[in-house]
Amino acid sequence: MSIDKSELEKTIVMARLQIGSADVQKLITDVEKILSYAEQLKEVDVTGVSPTFYMVGHELPLREDNSLNGLPVDSILSAAPEKESSFFSVPGILADI
Amino acid sequence: MSKLQTVINGGIDYIAKQVRQKNISAVEVATYYLERIERYDSQLGCFMRLNPHLMDDAKKMDALVSSGGADKMALCGVPVGIKDMIVTRDLETSCASKILEGWIPPYDSTVVRKIKDQGGLIVGKLNMDEFAMGSSNENSSWGLCKNPWDIRRVPGGSSGGSAAAVAAGLCAVSLGTDTGGSIRQPAALCGVVGLKPTYGRVSRYGAVAFASSMDQIGPIGKTAMDVALMMEVLAGHDIADSTSLRQRVPNYRKICEESIEGLRVGVPKEYFEKGLDVRIERLVQSAMDILVEAGASLVPVSLPHTKYGLSVYYILATAEASSNLARYDGVRYGYRHTSKDPLGLQEMYEKTRAEGFGDEVKRRILLGTYVLRSGYYDAYFNQAAKVRTLIQNDFRNVFEQCDVVLSPTSPVPAFKFGERIDDPIAMYLLDIYTLNSNLAGIPAISLPCGFVEEEGQQLPVGFQLMAPWLQEGLLLKSASAYQRATNHHLQRPQLT
Numbered sequence: 001m002s003i004d005k006s007e008l009e010k011t012i013v014m015a016r017l018q019i020g021s022a023d024v025q026k027l028i029t030d031v032e033k034i035l036s037y038a039e040q041l042k043e044v045d046v047t048g049v050s051p052t053f054y055m056v057g058h059e060l061p062l063r064e065d066n067s068l069n070g071l072p073v074d075s076i077l078s079a080a081p082e083k084e085s086s087f088f089s090v091p092g093i094l095a096d097i
Numbered sequence: 098m099s100k101l102q103t104v105i106n107g108g109i110d111y112i113a114k115q116v117r118q119k120n121i122s123a124v125e126v127a128t129y130y131l132e133r134i135e136r137y138d139s140q141l142g143c144f145m146r147l148n149p150h151l152m153d154d155a156k157k158m159d160a161l162v163s164s165g166g167a168d169k170m171a172l173c174g175v176p177v178g179i180k181d182m183i184v185t186r187d188l189e190t191s192c193a194s195k196i197l198e199g200w201i202p203p204y205d206s207t208v209v210r211k212i213k214d215q216g217g218l219i220v221g222k223l224n225m226d227e228f229a230m231g232s233s234n235e236n237s238s239w240g241l242c243k244n245p246w247d248i249r250r251v252p253g254g255s256s257g258g259s260a261a262a263v264a265a266g267l268c269a270v271s272l273g274t275d276t277g278g279s280i281r282q283p284a285a286l287c288g289v290v291g292l293k294p295t296y297g298r299v300s301r302y303g304a305v306a307f308a309s310s311m312d313q314i315g316p317i318g319k320t321a322m323d324v325a326l327m328m329e330v331l332a333g334h335d336i337a338d339s340t341s342l343r344q345r346v347p348n349y350r351k352i353c354e355e356s357i358e359g360l361r362v363g364v365p366k367e368y369f370e371k372g373l374d375v376r377i378e379r380l381v382q383s384a385m386d387i388l389v390e391a392g393a394s395l396v397p398v399s400l401p402h403t404k405y406g407l408s409v410y411y412i413l414a415t416a417e418a419s420s421n422l423a424r425y426d427g428v429r430y431g432y433r434h435t436s437k438d439p440l441g442l443q444e445m446y447e448k449t450r451a452e453g454f455g456d457e458v459k460r461r462i463l464l465g466t467y468v469l470r471s472g473y474y475d476a477y478f479n480q481a482a483k484v485r486t487l488i489q490n491d492f493r494n495v496f497e498q499c500d501v502v503l504s505p506t507s508p509v510p511a512f513k514f515g516e517r518i519d520d521p522i523a524m525y526l527l528d529i530y531t532l533n534s535n536l537a538g539i540p541a542i543s544l545p546c547g548f549v550e551e552e553g554q555q556l557p558v559g560f561q562l563m564a565p566w567l568q569e570g571l572l573l574k575s576a577s578a579y580q581r582a583t584n585h586h587l588q589r590p591q592l593t
Contacts (some may be wrong), residue, residue, distance in 0.1 A: 008467070015419060016426070016443070017459055017464040018451035027191065030521050031464055036419030037499050038408040039523055041480050052489060055296040055538040056340050063336060075203035081433035088428050091442045 003032050101129055109175045109269050109323045110350065113216065116158070116174030117167055119498050123174030126269075127155040127218060131178045134220075134267050137592045142242045143262035147221035148188055169444075170216030177212050178268035180259045181222040183314065184303035188219070192305050193237040194227045195433045196453025199413050200346040206303020207335045208314050215330050216444050220268045222256030226386055228249025228422065228457045229279055229307045229450050231393055233425050234526040235518050236457045244287060245590040247554040253283030253527075259317050260287040264557075265592060267522040270318040270327055274304055276311045277410050278506075281543035284317055285506035285559025286589065287544045290576065291317040292324050293531075296538035297342040299328075301337030308417035309340075309536040319578035320586055321544065326351035328569060344567055353577035354568040358392035358524075360575060363499030364560075366529055367403035373508045377545040380547040381505045381560045384579065388503075391578045396499045400491040405484050406533040407525060412468050412481035413536075419465030425453060460521065489537045492563075501571055504530050506543040510556040534563050542572040555585060557585075 007030050012019055019027055073086055082089040098106075105126070106113045116120045120310045129150065148154070158174050184190050186205040191197040209219065224242040226234055234242040234257025242257045244250040245265040252261040256273030260283035262270050264533040269447040273280040275293035284291025299314045304314060304557055316327035364385065369378060385395055427433030427449035434448035436441070454462070468477035495502060505586045508529060517523045534541040552555070564571040580586050 004563075011463060011467045011470065013447075013471070015462050016423075016446045016450055016591075017454075017462065018447045019459065021480050023456075027460060027463065029517035030460055031467065033522055034464060035467075035477075036412055038309070038412055038477065041405060041408050041412075041477075041484055044405060044484050045478065046483040049483045049486050052309065052485045053478055053482055056342065058114070062237075071203050076429075079200055079203075081427060081431070085270075088575070090428055091445050093442050 003028060003035065099122055101125055105129060105269070107321055109172065109318065110326050112175050112269060113171060113173040117170065119162060122216065123155040123162070124152065126174050127151055127176055127271050128235055130220060130268055137265055137394050138267055140243065140248060141245055141261060141265055141383060142240055142260040143222045143224055143265065143267055144178070145191070145224050145239045145258070146189060146314045148219045149405070151218060151220060152430070158216055158218065167216055171326060171535045172212060172215040172217035175215055175217050175270065176220045176268050176272035178259060178262045178274050179209060180225050180256050180271070182225060182274045182305050183209060184274055184305065185219060185222065186352050188222065190222065190305070192228050193239050194240045194458070196425045196450070196452065198238070200430050204303065207300035207337060208331050209303065223256070223262055223271060224257035226257070227257040227458050228418070229274055229276055230418070230457050230461055231525055232278070232282055233517065234258065234283070235310045236455055236515065238455060238522070241514065244511045245592060246288065246556055247511065250513055250556070251286070251454050253507070253511065256277040257283050258315065260284050260289055260291065263289045263317050263319060264478045264590060266589065270316060272314055273317050274314050274533065276308050276313060276414060277535050278528040279316060280315045281531050281561060282527060282557070284396060284543045286511040286557065288322055288557030288584065288585070289317055289557070290324050290542065290544045292317065292328065292542045292569065292572065293534065294569055295330065295342070295540045296326065297340050298540065298567065298569065299331045300333055300338040300341045302337035305420040307419060308414040309375060310417060311414060321349060321573050321580055322353055323543070325353050325573045325577070328573070342567070347570050349570055352574050355387065355574050356392060357575055357578040358469040359391040360388070360501065361396050361499040362388055362393045362582050363396050363398035363502040365400045365403065365495070365496055365504060367400050368504035371443060372526065372529070373505060374510065374549070376549045377505050377508070377510065377558050380549070380558045381503070384546040384560045385503060387579055387582050388575065391582055393575070397478045397501065398495045398498055400495060400533070402484060402487045402491050405486060407529055408566035409488065409536055410485050410528070410532040411464070411525060412419045412477050413485065415461040415465030416469050416478055417465070419462045419469065420545060422458070422462055425450065447514055485536050485546065488533055496565045500564070501575055504561050504563070506530060506559040506561040510549050510551065510558055529559060539566055540564050540569045540572055540574055544576050544579065547585055548588070
């Protein structure tokens with residue numbers, strides 16, 4: 001099956017990736033190959049079959065409402081590439097005010 | 098043979114017993130493995146990094162033994178290697194990815210905590226394909242891991258380091274993770290035993306997520322008995338993993354001693370079709386004969402949806418991965434793109450991920466994002482999820498006719514570096530016999546059943562047994578009976 005290059009480029013943006021223009025064609029070929037292989041699934045009759053998304057039952061057992069120790073904030077923040085006081089720091093998303 | 102070597106050869110239960118009884122010290126055992134790592138691992142590339150505190154931990158264990166505090170520790174002084182996909186407190190965990198390089202977790206995964214609680218010693222972190230995506234260990238950002246039987250060949254993957262390290266005697270036992278065969282396929286290619294437990298049997302807390310509905314942690318060891326002891330330590334419900342099952346953990350070692358008289362072994366015709374190396378087919382046939390001699394009977398069975406497994410797997414697993422790997426955004430941990438020019442948030446995300454992820458990971462994220470897009474969701478994702486139900490039903494039906502299902506683990510023995518890396522389908526086909534059990538959530542084990550010769554080198558071959566949900570005992574019992582009757586698992590590679 002063939003894939004529209006612009007559709008794949010849209011997907012690259014959705015996946016928050018950047019792919020160099022030289023690699024895009026190779027990637028399109030690979031993804032096309034895999035999806036063509038997966039075309040075989042269309043021949044399977046799935047009338048009346050429910051999809052399986054989870055491997056265990058859907059019950060959500062409640063536990064006792066006891067407080068547990070979480071991880072100290074410092075230990076979490078120490079792994080952050082950039083931080084400011086007790087916050088993760090990211091590039092600004094609003095224009096200067 | 099030295100006393101130490103006799104203890105090491107005795108298996109992990111015996112090592113722990115000898116350390117508990119002070120016939121040998123944890124320090125002596127740890128030194129034995131560290132010396133081997135120093136001697137052989139610069140060539141093999143199994144360990145990405147060692148636990149710098151191993152010797153201190155061993156000394157502490159000996160002190161605990163002396164004070165009588167280790168009497169009940171099942172893994173007392175046993176050196177365990179951990180796949181880098183599994184979180185270890187204060188020891189870098191990178192999933193062999195640049196995007197997590199340098200991440201020092203502030204907590205232990207449940208499995209690592211359980212190993213430590215039972216006196217096990219963490220040797221270090223084992224090489225793997227980046228985020229467990231691969232079947233040859235060639236996708237590691239850290240570097241290649243080589244097969245100890247022939248260093249020109251791959252160890253399999255994604256838990257390549259975990260299997261190669263056990264085969265080469267660089268640790269007594271190891272942990273791997275298995276999403277589509279990542280424990281069993283490298284175990285087969287390296288001549289060791291690898292078990293993928295039932296989905297939910299072992300806690301996934303602290304296992305970095307790839308495809309959450311398929312991932313399982315499991316042990317790799319030299320014998321079924323070693324793997325049985327590890328399962329007694331690892332299995333059980335965990336409050337930190339809501340998908341872990343509330344089921345009693347049996348005494349697997351005791352089950353290993355039971356006879357397999359009357360065991361019905363299903364042989365699915367779909368697992369012996371084209372693509373399977375005839376030499377492997379012959380060895381798997383002789384494994385069946387051995388089981389029959391031990392009292393089992395063979396039952397021809399059919400799993401008609403087997404051939405769709407690969408497509409289902411690569412749609413569902415990549416979809417789940419695209420969502421799970423969204424967390425690597427350069428904000429909370431790991432790699433972040435830095436630039437002198439001010440960047441917007443979106444651009445920071447994109448550059449971080451473009452530079453941090455390897456090609457295979459990008460390919461899978463992209464494929465997963467694509468099949469989840471509205472407009473494609475029904476055609477791909479939903480259809481695959483329905484066929485997954487049919488694959489599960491196949492197993493449910495077959496297990497009414499037999500107790501376990503037997504098949505090859507891998508269609509080919511260890512292959513050379515670079516042979517398949519350029520063709521994703523050729524690489525994905527290596528998991529053709531293993532991934533259906535992940536789709537169904539059932540347990541499966543791979544164990545050695547002989548060797549084939551390639552260019553003058555002996556390469557190990559494995560066969561696989563699959564069992565109904567929570568019947569790991571049946572797998573271990575069958576594997577033990579097989580290993581009592583054979584000596585393939587006792588063969589070791591000649592290291593230089």
